Amino acid sequence: MASTPPKHGLDRGTPQLRRRRGLTAATMVVERLWPLVLPILLVVGLFLASSWFGLFRMVPDMIRIGALAAFCVAALVALYPLRFFRQPTRAEIDRRIEASNQLLHAPVRTQTDQLTGSDDPFASALWREHQRRMAAQLGSLSGDLPNTRVPERDPWGLRAVVALLLVIAFAFSAGPYGGGLFDAFRSRPGVEAVPPRIDAWVTPPGYTGKAPIFLTADANREQSAFIVPTGSQISVRVTGGSGTETLDYIDVNGQTRAIEPGVDAKAAPETAAARVPATPVQTTGTLQFSATLVSEGELVLSQNSEALGRWQFAVTPDNPPTIRFSEDPKQAANGSLELSYALEDDYGVASAQALITPAEPPAQTAHPLYDAPEMPLSLPRRGETERKTVRDLTQHPWAGTEVDLTLKAVDGAGQEGVSEPKAMRLPERRFNNPIARALIEQRRILAMDAANRPAVLELMDAITLRPEDTFEELSNYLGIMSARTRLQMARDDDQLRDVVDYLWDIALTIEDGALSSAEKRLKQAQQALKDALENGASDEEIEQRMAELREAMNEFLKEFAQRAQPNMAQEMPSDMQALSQRDLERMMNQIEDLAKSGQKDAAQQMLSQLEQMMNNLQAGRAGQQQQGGQQQNAMRQQMDKLGEIMRRQQEMMNETFRLDQMQRGQQGQQGQEGQDGQQGQRGQQGQQGQQGQGGQGGQGQPMSPQELAEALEQLQQGQGQLQQELQQLQESLRGMGVQPGEGFGQAGEAMGRAEGALGSGEGERATGEQGNALEALRRGAQDMMQQMQQAQQGEEGQDGQGQPGGRQRSADRDPLGRPRATTGPDFGNSVEVPDVIDAQRARQILDEIRRRLGNALSPQLEREYLERLLDLR
Numbered sequence: 001m002a003s004t005p006p007k008h009g010l011d012r013g014t015p016q017l018r019r020r021r022g023l024t025a026a027t028m029v030v031e032r033l034w035p036l037v038l039p040i041l042l043v044v045g046l047f048l049a050s051s052w053f054g055l056f057r058m059v060p061d062m063i064r065i066g067a068l069a070a071f072c073v074a075a076l077v078a079l080y081p082l083r084f085f086r087q088p089t090r091a092e093i094d095r096r097i098e099a100s101n102q103l104l105h106a107p108v109r110t111q112t113d114q115l116t117g118s119d120d121p122f123a124s125a126l127w128r129e130h131q132r133r134m135a136a137q138l139g140s141l142s143g144d145l146p147n148t149r150v151p152e153r154d155p156w157g158l159r160a161v162v163a164l165l166l167v168i169a170f171a172f173s174a175g176p177y178g179g180g181l182f183d184a185f186r187s188r189p190g191v192e193a194v195p196p197r198i199d200a201w202v203t204p205p206g207y208t209g210k211a212p213i214f215l216t217a218d219a220n221r222e223q224s225a226f227i228v229p230t231g232s233q234i235s236v237r238v239t240g241g242s243g244t245e246t247l248d249y250i251d252v253n254g255q256t257r258a259i260e261p262g263v264d265a266k267a268a269p270e271t272a273a274a275r276v277p278a279t280p281v282q283t284t285g286t287l288q289f290s291a292t293l294v295s296e297g298e299l300v301l302s303q304n305s306e307a308l309g310r311w312q313f314a315v316t317p318d319n320p321p322t323i324r325f326s327e328d329p330k331q332a333a334n335g336s337l338e339l340s341y342a343l344e345d346d347y348g349v350a351s352a353q354a355l356i357t358p359a360e361p362p363a364q365t366a367h368p369l370y371d372a373p374e375m376p377l378s379l380p381r382r383g384e385t386e387r388k389t390v391r392d393l394t395q396h397p398w399a400g401t402e403v404d405l406t407l408k409a410v411d412g413a414g415q416e417g418v419s420e421p422k423a424m425r426l427p428e429r430r431f432n433n434p435i436a437r438a439l440i441e442q443r444r445i446l447a448m449d450a451a452n453r454p455a456v457l458e459l460m461d462a463i464t465l466r467p468e469d470t471f472e473e474l475s476n477y478l479g480i481m482s483a484r485t486r487l488q489m490a491r492d493d494d495q496l497r498d499v500v501d502y503l504w505d506i507a508l509t510i511e512d513g514a515l516s517s518a519e520k521r522l523k524q525a526q527q528a529l530k531d532a533l534e535n536g537a538s539d540e541e542i543e544q545r546m547a548e549l550r551e552a553m554n555e556f557l558k559e560f561a562q563r564a565q566p567n568m569a570q571e572m573p574s575d576m577q578a579l580s581q582r583d584l585e586r587m588m589n590q591i592e593d594l595a596k597s598g599q600k601d602a603a604q605q606m607l608s609q610l611e612q613m614m615n616n617l618q619a620g621r622a623g624q625q626q627q628g629g630q631q632q633n634a635m636r637q638q639m640d641k642l643g644e645i646m647r648r649q650q651e652m653m654n655e656t657f658r659l660d661q662m663q664r665g666q667q668g669q670q671g672q673e674g675q676d677g678q679q680g681q682r683g684q685q686g687q688q689g690q691q692g693q694g695g696q697g698g699q700g701q702p703m704s705p706q707e708l709a710e711a712l713e714q715l716q717q718g719q720g721q722l723q724q725e726l727q728q729l730q731e732s733l734r735g736m737g738v739q740p741g742e743g744f745g746q747a748g749e750a751m752g753r754a755e756g757a758l759g760s761g762e763g764e765r766a767t768g769e770q771g772n773a774l775e776a777l778r779r780g781a782q783d784m785m786q787q788m789q790q791a792q793q794g795e796e797g798q799d800g801q802g803q804p805g806g807r808q809r810s811a812d813r814d815p816l817g818r819p820r821a822t823t824g825p826d827f828g829n830s831v832e833v834p835d836v837i838d839a840q841r842a843r844q845i846l847d848e849i850r851r852r853l854g855n856a857l858s859p860q861l862e863r864e865y866l867e868r869l870l871d872l873r
Contacts, residue, residue, distance in 0.1 A: 024096050028088040030146040036085055038150060038159065039078035045162040047071045047184070052169035054179030061187055068184045196241030198301065198309055202226065202293070203233040206868075207412020208347040212861075215311050225312040228293060229347070231413060232315070236289040236301055244303055247289040251297040261287045320415035321345035323352060323407045326386055331427035336392040341377065341419070342385050345411045352377035352409040354389075359402035359423055367450040369497050370397050373426075377407070378534075381601045390611060392523060393426060397447030397500055400428035400440075435463060435470065436507040439480070443503040446487075450496055453487060460484040479506040518556040525552040526611055529591075533604050539596045546592045553584060584610070598846040634736060641729055642784070646777050648722055649751075652715060653770035656754075659711055660763025709761075716758035719770075723751040726777075738787050743780025747773045 050056060056064045088096070150159070172178050200215040208229050214220060238245045247259040289301075293315050301309040327340035343349050354375040362368060373396040380387040393399055403426050407419035431437040442456045460480060463470065467477040483506060487499045512519070529545040537545070587610055594603040726748055730740040750773035757766035852858060853866045 021090075021093050024093050025088055027144065027146045028093065028096060031148050032088070033085055034146070034148040035150055035153065036081040039081065040075060042159060042162050043071060043074045043078050045166045048181065049162070049165040049169040051179050051181050051183050052173035054173075054177055054183065056183040056186075057179050064184060071184075196245070196303075196308070197239040199237045199239070200301075200309065200311065201235055202228050202313075203235065204229050205231045205233075205412060207350060209868075216309075224310065225314060227314045227316060230294055230315045230318050232293045234289075234291050234293055234299060234313075236299075236309075238287040238289075238301070238308075241287060242303065243287065245287055245308065246302055247291075248300050248302070249291065249297050250300060251295055259289050259291045261289050318411070318413050318415065319346055321349050321409040321411045321417040323349075323409040323417050324419045325407065325422060329405055329422055329424050332390055335394045335427045335429045336390045337375070337427050338388065338390045339375075339377065339405075339407070340386070340388045341407055343380055343387065343409055344385055345409070345417075347412060348382075349379055349409045350412045352379060352407065355406040355408050355418075356398070356426070357404050357406070359404055362448070365451070366448070369447045369450055369493055369500060372403075373398055378604065388608075390608070394429040395504060396426075397444055399426050400444060401426055401448070431507060431511050433511050435476070435480075436510040438463060439503050439507045439510070443500055443507070446496070446503075447500050450493065453490075453496070457484060457487060460487075476506070476510050479509065518552070518559045522549075522552040522556040525549040526607070530604065530607060533595055533600050533607070536600065542592065542595045546588060550585075550588055553588070557584075584613075597842040599842050635738070638729060638732055638736070639781075639784075641725075642777070642781055645722060645726055645729065646774065646781070648718075649770060649774050649777065652718060652722070653767055653774060655711075656715060656758065656763055656767045656770060659708060659715070660767060662708060663761070663763055712758055712761060712763070715766075716755055719751055719755040719758060723748055723755065726751065733784065738784060741780045741783030741787075743776045743778070743783060747776035747780060750776060 050067070056067065059067070151157075173180070198216055202213045202215065204210040204212070210229065213226060213228065215226070220226075236247055247261075249257045249259060251257075293313055296315050297313060299309075299311045299313065300307055322344045324342055325340065326342045330338050332338045339354060341352075343352060354377060356372040356375065358372075373393050375389070375391050375393070377389045378387055402423065404421040404423050406421045409417045411417075428440075431440055438459065442459050445452045446456045460483070464477060464480055464484070467474070471477040483499060483502050486495070486502060490496045490499055508520075525545070525548045529542075529549055532541055532545050587606060591603050591606050591610070594600075594606065726744065730744050733740050750769045754766045754769035754773060757763075757769060849866050849869055853863060858866075
């Protein structure tokens with residue numbers, strides 16, 4: 001018989017025991033379920049991490065489906081252990097409570113146990129007492145935490161890696177490259193076919209100076225026809241294509257020529273060639289086509305018979321250069337050959353030279369020792385066509401022979417152009433000493449034909465037959481004998497050429513003495529500097545060449561002054577040598593500054609001016625006296641007088657303006673005559689200086705109306721006197737053969753109108769007429785200068801009849817070729833020298849170009865452009 005429930009203690013239905021049993025049951029469920037659920041959670045975590053990292057979006061569909069199937073299988077495998085899960089029983093829960101609270105005699109289970117057997121009241125009472133006592137131990141029950149035993153199964157903590165990846169992937173999914181949860185269940189969208197990138201450009205030849213044309217640039221996409229120079233390089237690059245692209249050039253006649261990749265071919269309509277299958281030259285998906293355009297046509301880029309691009313080209317031909325003589329070849333004052341010529345070409349001439357051939361072909365048996373002299377020509381600067389080259393060929397053995405001169409020009413494409421031939425006698429140095437003259441003649445004979453050596457030896461024997469009567473200096477005799485011995489012992493052409501050069505040195509020594517060596521050194525220094533400028537030498541080399549030129553110039557001027565002083569004393573002023581030395585030094589400094597600043601053309605032009613000045617100086621040393629000196633002095637006096645008239649006219653115009661302003665001030669203050677004497681205007685210094693009353697005008701004393709009227713009357717008289725002087729000047733010019741221009745007549749008329757305006761008190765009109773007179777005087781002076789120069793050139797042509805190309809020194813220039821000092825008008829066109837500011841600016845630009853060129857990060861296209869700037873000639 002079962003016992004009745006106890007009256008004291010906890011029974012099975014008390015809330016405290018039920019709560020403790022529920023918590024213990026939950027703990028036991030977690031302990032049993034967590035190890036079984038953890039595998040499926042890890043699989044799900046890896047799946048989520050893969051989705052948020054965007055892995056399923058990146059891989060192809062086959063890999064995505066395979067990965068998704070793998071995760072499904074893994075999930076099923078991870079779910080299999082769940083079938084072993086079982087709920088904890090009441091007895092297991094009670095035992096867990098007793099074990100966790102360390103209770104003895106199973107007090108929890110005692111509360112639910114019942115007696116079996118008989119219905120003995122004593123036994124029942126005893127059982128209830130036992131329950132009551134056991135219930136007393138259940139006053140404060142506690143539970144413990146779940147013990148899943150996962151750390152024992154995963155001692156390395158690999159489960160934490162999955163959790164870490166999950167957190168990182170969740171944060172990454174918020175970015176632009178993050179994935180979604182359903183990427184594994186979405187098929188990857190088909191990738192659109194990306195069209196290949198096409199880059200096409202045309203590079204004109206470098207000598208044209210034209211920039212490349214980018215055919216595929218945004219600015220040129222709408223343009224289909226392009227004009228390019230012949231010889232331009234067409235380049236087409238296809239990136240990301242299939243490798244089957246083809247390029248064809250179709251000319252105007254319809255003939256097609258295939259351009260193979262990686263081959264530089266001419267896009268010319270030679271023959272209609274069939275395409276030969278070839279393995280394309282491909283590097284990382286790139287095809288490169290290149291061809292040279294020489295004719296008009298259309299360039300077609302296609303792929304599988306589908307045109308990817310079309311460009312039409314109109315090819316401009318490159319005409320050969322033209323060169324001609326602008327003046328007949330002539331001999332400069334110092335004997336140099338002077339050539340004036342004009343050059344024209346589409347894109348500029350690359351080089352030019354003068355070809356010298358003998359007028360009569362030598363005999364077949366002749367054995368010349370020297371070829372024709374070489375004479376490269378200087379090229380005009382940009383924007384110019386005419387140029388002049390002066391080259392001293394007097395030292396060449398061909399000097400003095402009849403030759404034909406032909407000019408030859410070559411452009412950047414190698415095309416040549418020649419001029420018509422000009423016959424002339426090569427300039428030669430004139431020797432006054434008969435012995436020197438004879439040596440030079442025999443030197444030319446020996447150089448033109450080595451077979452004439454016996455005749456030259458006979459002449460040397462004749463010259464040295466009586467040395468005491470023939471030679472003033474024994475050293476000259478010894479030099480000729482030395483040359484004779486060398487000539488007699490010469491065995492080959494090189495030794496004969498040494499004798500020819502030695503004869504020239506002996507002749508110079510006999511003619512000029514020590515000056516010949518100084519002159520030779522000066523010419524060598526000038527030529528070295530000219531070569532350095534043409535070759536684009538560095539600043540250090542130019543500085544060295546300039547130092548050599550200065551030293552040679554000083555030595556030459558020193559020797560020249562010693563020899564020329566007796567002959568030039570009457571021709572040159574006493575301070576001319578000091579002035580010339582300063583000007584020469586200034587010119588050489590400017591040449592050096594221009595060369596260092598990058599203005600090579602200006603430096604070469606100034607060096608040519610320096611050479612011309614030295615040529616004129618040597619011509620003066622040779623004894624060439626100017627014809628008609630008195631007449632040119634008279635012309636110079638007339639120029640001085642004209643300059644004085646223009647100066648006085650300018651002063652009168654200024655004074656008229658001042659008096660007119662003063663007169664207007666007095667008219668504006670009528671009614672205040674008491675104050676007019678205290679409010680006079682200044683400005684009478686110039687007029688009163690003419691009248692000998694400079695004291696008052698210089699002090700700025702006020703003028704009364706009466707004094708103002710007297711000043712206007714004096715100006716009227718002075719204007720009339722100036723008009724008479726102008727008429728006298730015109731009559732003097734007519735007497736000298738110079739016809740006054742229209743400017744002088746207009747100036748006289750304007751002076752007359754100004755005189756009338758001054759008489760009537762019209763200061764404003766008088767000022768305007770005086771300005772017109774001054775402008776007309778300037779025009780007349782320019783016309784007068786031109787007529788004087790033409791008359792002077794005519795006289796020079798008459799004076800040079802005995803010498804081919806002879807030229808005399810101008811009367812208005814000093815022995816160094818500079819305009820003489822004069823008080824006449826200066827129009828500012830005598831010397832063209834770059835300003836100092838221009839030179840500094842040019843040097844700054846050059847430094848900036850070099851700085852950018854030294855920047856390693858500069859684009860290649862910019863670097864090539866800067867290199868072309870530095871390479872300009």
